[in-house]
Amino acid sequence: MTAAPAPDPHRDRPRLSRADRRRAELVTAAYELVVTRGFRTISVDDITAATGVSHGTFYNYFPNKRAILDAVIDHSFLHIRDLLLGPEGDVTPTTMDAFCDRYARVIDRCYDLVATEPGLVNFFLLEASSIDDAVLDRCLHNARAYAAESVARIHEGIAHGYLDPTLDPAIAGEVLLSLLVSALLSALRAGADGLTQPRVRTQLVAFLRTAFGGPGSPTTVGK
Template sequence: MNEPRLGLAAHSARRRAELVRAAYELVTTRGYRAIGVDDIVLRAGVSHGTFYNYFANKRDILDAVLDHCFDVIRERLIGEDAIPASLDEFRARFGRIVDRCYDLVAGEPGLVNFLLFEAASIDDQVIERVMHNAQIDGAAAAQEVGLGIEHGYLDPRLDTRIAGEVMLSVLMSALLAAVHSGSVGLTRERVRTQLTDFLARALGVEP
């Protein structure tokens, strides 16, 4: 009895993910305002009825697309790196993240452009969704700061929440630098050095 239900649940989750992925691809290549439900179902290869089994309208699927955007960023930028055990490892890890920012912008420029430049102009609910995801990432960054303090390479006087927000702000700076690198000379080497030096000085224990 349970196996058929599990099979249906897995199929339903897979179909919903296919719709979200199709909407994500369209939003990040053509822009949210330029697409409709017709485009999404065509890209996903499903009927309108299937779409409306999961989402009420184009705006309804946008929240899932935003969450997917953040999932992609987390996977592509943070990955499965081990938590650093020293300040040198901390710098090296963030340096790799900066490199991944440039790789992400090169590989999926529409993702970063959508989140940074289009999403906030859609409606207030988008801003709330973005802030919700940012809070999740902020909590994860604060936890990492706490571990750095425990290991002795980050300043024990730090407020972990504020320091986590600083790390996210620096990450945002890396993404913006990657977007504008061709026009203002913000090469990944220059940005990597400047941002990792800044974080080490701002958060690290003085030698």
């Protein structure tokens, strides 16, 4: 009996048009150049050389080098979201333990991100804010999108009864965003100040359990 073919994970995704594929190739090439060399040191020549297209093709999609940076920032935030939230990013925890375990994994992934893609982290934490105000605004806009997702997680946790019903979801969502930034900064310091990865993970998760937990949630940390 012939085995059934494995399911295609991309089957239900909409097919990109040729123009969309070309634009995506330009953005991906610019992203790779930005995180390896920095935005200021690269040129349109570098981007077109990396994709094998002409300057005319580049200018069909972007009026200048600065314009493609907006698309790179949006692409970067989607990439970071996928890396940090992992395959369970859209799965709703139903207990406080599951909620804390999720964010323990997110904190560990912050360290993985710094270890595997330091150029990406350095760009956002060091270079981006010095380019112009519009870059900072776009970064904040993307960060707010993550915070909005976090607000939804808070509402779900309250509905399941394991998060404190008196929490302000908007403020709690901002706290979850700040937790990511704290973990990334600690990862960049690589424990030089005594804040090792296990210590950071344990303390941040303990904070979440204590600050967010509902009346019936245990306050001890299981890790």
